[in-house]
Amino acid sequence: MAPRLALGRDTGVAFVLAFALLCLVRFLLPKDPPLWLASVASEGAFIGAAVLAVAVGRADVRDAFSLRGAGARLWLAALVGTIGAHFVLREAAPALQEALRWMRLDYGAELAEWEAMVEREVRRNPAAAYAAICLLPALCEEALFRGVALSGLRRSIGAPAALVVTALLFGLIHVLPLRILLTFVLGLWFGALVLATRSLWPAVFAHLANNAMALAIDDDGAFTPWTFAAGAALAAAGVAILVRARVRDQAGGLGEKKSGDGGSAGASV
Secondary structure, three states: OOOHHHHOHHHHHHHHHHHHHHHHHHHHOOOOOOHHHHHHHHHHHHHHHHHHHHHHHOOOHHHHOOOOOOOHHHHHHHHHHHHHHHHHHHHHHHHHHHHHHHOOOOOHHHHHHHHHHHHHHHHHOHHHHHHHHHHHHHHHHHHHHHHHHHHHHHHHHOHHHHHHHHHHHHHHOOOOHHHHHHHHHHHHHHHHHHHHHOOOHHHHHHHHHHHHHHHHOOOOOOOOHHHHHHHHHHHHHHHHHHHHHHHHOOOOEOOEOOOOOOOOOOOOO
16 A cells, blocks of 8 residues: 555644644753753654654555665765765854854854753763764654655655755754754755665664764864865765765665665665
8 A cells, every 4th residue: 555644744744743742842841851851852752753643644664764774885875975074064164153143143152052061961971972962863853854754745745845845844953053054954965865775774874973973073163174175075975876876776766666676775675
C-alpha cells in the first residue's frame, strides 16, 4: 500500500504535534533544567511527533523514515562533506555575527550564555553532554526533519522545495539568529544526503559528527583563511561524491524503491 504520508498533509500534522509537544515540555520543565533533561524532553517531542504523524497517516515506517542502508562511498561523502561544512561555517560565523549585529539581530549575550552553559555541562559530565547534544538530536531531529518531513514534502511539492522548507524549519527551531543561519545551511546538507542516498542514516551520522566537532574543537573566534579554504575543498569533495552517486542511480529517490532493489549504494540491506 502506498503511504498516505505522500500526500504531505501528515507532514503538517507532524509539525503541529511537534510544536504542541514542545510547548507542553516547556510548561512542565522546571526553570533552568539540567541540559540532559531539557534535551531528553525536547528531542522526545520531535521523535514523538514524527512517530505519531506516521501512525496518523498509516504510512509505511520504512518509507516514511527512509530506513535503508547506504554504501561505503556515501558514508565517506557524509564524513568528508560534514567536516568541510563544519569548518566553513565555523570560520564564517564571526562575519555572520557581525552582520547580524549591524542589523541589531546578533543576540550575542544569549548566544554566549548558551555556549557557557554547554561548556559547563561538558566539563561536569562529558558523557551526558555528548549524548544530549550529539546523539539525541542526531536521531530525533533527523527522524522528523529529514525522515517524515522531507519524505512527505518531497512527494507533494518536489525535492528542491522540500529540501529548502525542511532546512528552514530546522534552522528556526534553533531560535537564535546566528544558529538559525548556520543550521539552515547544515539542514540543506543533511537533506541532500538523504535525497542522494535514499537513506536517513548518513544524515544522522553527519548531524552527530558536526555536533561532536562543535563540542570537541576549541574555537578562538578568529578567521583563519587556510582553515576556510581546506573546509571548502572538503565540502566540495563531499558534494562531488554525492553528485556522482546520484548520476549513477537516476532511478532511485527518497521513499522509492529501485526496480530490483539491488546494486546501488542506496539500496536496501
